[in-house]
Every structure is written in structure tokens, then in C-alpha cells.
Amino acid sequence: MSPHRPHRPPDEGGFGWDEVDVMAYKQEGEAPFRHVTRQVLFDHPELACQLRYFEVAPGGHTTLERHEHVHAVMVVRGRGRALVGDAVHELALNDLVQVPASTWHQFRAPDDEPLGFLCLVNAERDRPQLPGVSDLAALRSDPERARFIRH
Amino acid sequence: MSPHRPHRPPDEGGFGWDEVDVMAYKQEGEAPFRHVTRQVLFDHPELACQLRYFEVAPGGHTTLERHEHVHAVMVVRGRGRALVGDAVHELALNDLVQVPASTWHQFRAPDDEPLGFLCLVNAERDRPQLPGVSDLAALRSDPERARFIRH
Numbered sequence: 001m002s003p004h005r006p007h008r009p010p011d012e013g014g015f016g017w018d019e020v021d022v023m024a025y026k027q028e029g030e031a032p033f034r035h036v037t038r039q040v041l042f043d044h045p046e047l048a049c050q051l052r053y054f055e056v057a058p059g060g061h062t063t064l065e066r067h068e069h070v071h072a073v074m075v076v077r078g079r080g081r082a083l084v085g086d087a088v089h090e091l092a093l094n095d096l097v098q099v100p101a102s103t104w105h106q107f108r109a110p111d112d113e114p115l116g117f118l119c120l121v122n123a124e125r126d127r128p129q130l131p132g133v134s135d136l137a138a139l140r141s142d143p144e145r146a147r148f149i150r151h
Numbered sequence: 152m153s154p155h156r157p158h159r160p161p162d163e164g165g166f167g168w169d170e171v172d173v174m175a176y177k178q179e180g181e182a183p184f185r186h187v188t189r190q191v192l193f194d195h196p197e198l199a200c201q202l203r204y205f206e207v208a209p210g211g212h213t214t215l216e217r218h219e220h221v222h223a224v225m226v227v228r229g230r231g232r233a234l235v236g237d238a239v240h241e242l243a244l245n246d247l248v249q250v251p252a253s254t255w256h257q258f259r260a261p262d263d264e265p266l267g268f269l270c271l272v273n274a275e276r277d278r279p280q281l282p283g284v285s286d287l288a289a290l291r292s293d294p295e296r297a298r299f300i301r302h
Contacts, residue, residue, distance in 0.1 A: 047200065
């Protein structure tokens with residue numbers, strides 16, 4: 001990425017940028033997810049964090065997972081819902097969400113529009129963990145969480 | 152900041168958040184600037200970076216300065232212009248701007264709308280430097296830069 005030049009979304013109002021690749025969210029089969037893309041907006045060797053943009057297409061969802069590292073999220077496109085720990089939250093444009101360490105989380109887009117969000121993480125971080133049978137049982141013990149989660 | 156709850160802008164389409172204080176950009180008299188506010192969106196002890204939101208009101212400008220740490224910027228409201236190093240750039244919504252180490256930079260809003268941008272920095276970073284007489288002379292040696300800068 002050229003350091004001086006702004007990177008303009010190629011389509012007006014769109015969320016793609018010159019010289020930023022639209023990547024698969026994860027490798028197929030690595031973990032359950034649906035209709036998610038990933039773009040790394042900033043990954044400078046002198047920055048201790050990465051800033052990524054994730055877009056969940058209508059009807060899609062990210063992986064239900066947890067990890068030791070913290071997520072700092074800002075919604076910049078559309079709306080959706082998120083499970084963070086015990087609760088399901090409605091998400092609107094410009095909302096901020098902090099995902100603490102070791103906290104189950106999942107983001108879902110509604111059926112009629114995409115959900116796009118920035119996600120800030122430390123450059124050095126641990127790998128996500130998927131829920132096991134007992135984790136899923138605990139998550140599904142609450143009816144609202146049970147309806148929300150996709151796995 | 153509550154870790155689980157999204158922080159909703161109190162005014163629809165606005166750029167203020169529950170539990171995020173709108174602060175002065177800098178102390179008055181510390182450095183030249185005009186019509187700028189600062190909000191720290193994420194400053195978690197386990198994150199190696201801070202994410203801040205700066206808003207430059209119409210006609211305003213940030214300080215002309217440089218430092219060793221890198222800035223990663225994304226425009227999220229309005230439009231404007233930025234000096235980064237040798238060149239003045241037009242800025243539009245969703246543009247990304249990387250400010251390398253030791254590089255003079257300044258952001259300006261147009262006269263008719265605000266410029267709001269996210270700025271990602273390392274939590275541990277050096278203090279900004281202001282330009283001296285010879286720095287200003289070098290910056291002003293180019294007519295476009297000379298017209299742009301405010302100091």
C-alpha cells in the first residue's frame with residue numbers, strides 16, 4: 001500500500017479500496033460461517049494492531065468463536081445483531097462493540113441488507129477456538145441465544 | 152466503557168457515543184489548530200493501539216505536525232483535504248490514509264461541512280513536533296503546500 005495516497009472506494013458508497021484485496025473470511029471447512037468477506041485496511045509493520053473490514057452479506061454470519069485477544073468493533077455499513085458473551089445486541093450504524101477476552105461472539109446480518117464493520121485487533125494474537133458440545137449446550141440454555149446462534 | 156454493550160450515537164447519524172467524552176483536540180495554546188474535537192473510541196488495556204475519532208468543523212484544521220509514530224486514518228464523515236509529506240490530497244468518505252513516521256501532516260475541513268475521521272495509533276507513542284522556521288520554509292517552497300498549510 002502506497003503510504004501517502006488515499007485509497008478511494010472504487011464504487012461510490014462501496015466498501016472496497018484500491019490495493020486492498022477482498023479475501024475469504026476464513027478457509028472453507030476451517031470453521032462454520034456464511035457469506036463473509038475480509039479486507040485488511042491497515043497492517044503496517046510499525047503499528048501494533050491491524051484494522052480489518054468484514055462484510056456479512058444478507059442472511060450471513062461470522063463464526064461463533066472465542067479467543068484470548070480483544071476485538072474493538074465499529075459498524076460502518078448497514079445493521080445487524082451480535083452475540084457477545086451472554087447477550088444478543090441489535091447493531092446500528094456507528095455502534096461500537098468491545099468483545100472482551102475469552103468471550104463467545106458471533107455477528108449476523110439481517111436478511112435484507114449487509115452488515116459491514118471495522119474490527120481492530122492486536123497484530124500478535126491467539127487463534128480462535130470453536131465451541132465444544134458443553135459450550136454449545138451452555139450457550140443454548142437461553143432461548144434468545146439458542147435462536148440466534150449458527151454453528 | 153461497558154465491555155458488552157454497543158454504544159449508540161445519541162443523535163441519529165451523529166458522531167457521538169454513550170460513555171465516550173467529547174474532548175478538546177489539544178490544550179489551548181499548546182499548538183495551532185482550529186475547531187477540532189477528539190473522542191477516544193477504544194482504549195482497552197489489552198489492546199496495543201487506541202482508536203480515536205477526530206472531527207474538524209467547517210473551516211477548521213488540525214495541527215501541522217510530525218512524529219515517529221504512524222497514523223492509520225479512515226474518513227467516516229464528510230470530506231476534506233490532507234497534507235501528507237509533500238502532497239495535498241482530496242479526502243472523501245471511506246478514504247484510507249496512512250501517515251508514515253516523521254512525516255508532516257495536517258487535515259482540513261472544507262468551509263461547508265465537517266470532516267470526521269478515525270485515527271489508529273499505537274498506545275505507546277512519541278509526542279508530536281511542531282515545524283520550525285526552516286521546516287516551514289521547506290513546506291512553503293511549493294505553492295500548493297504554501298496555500299494549504301495553516302500554522
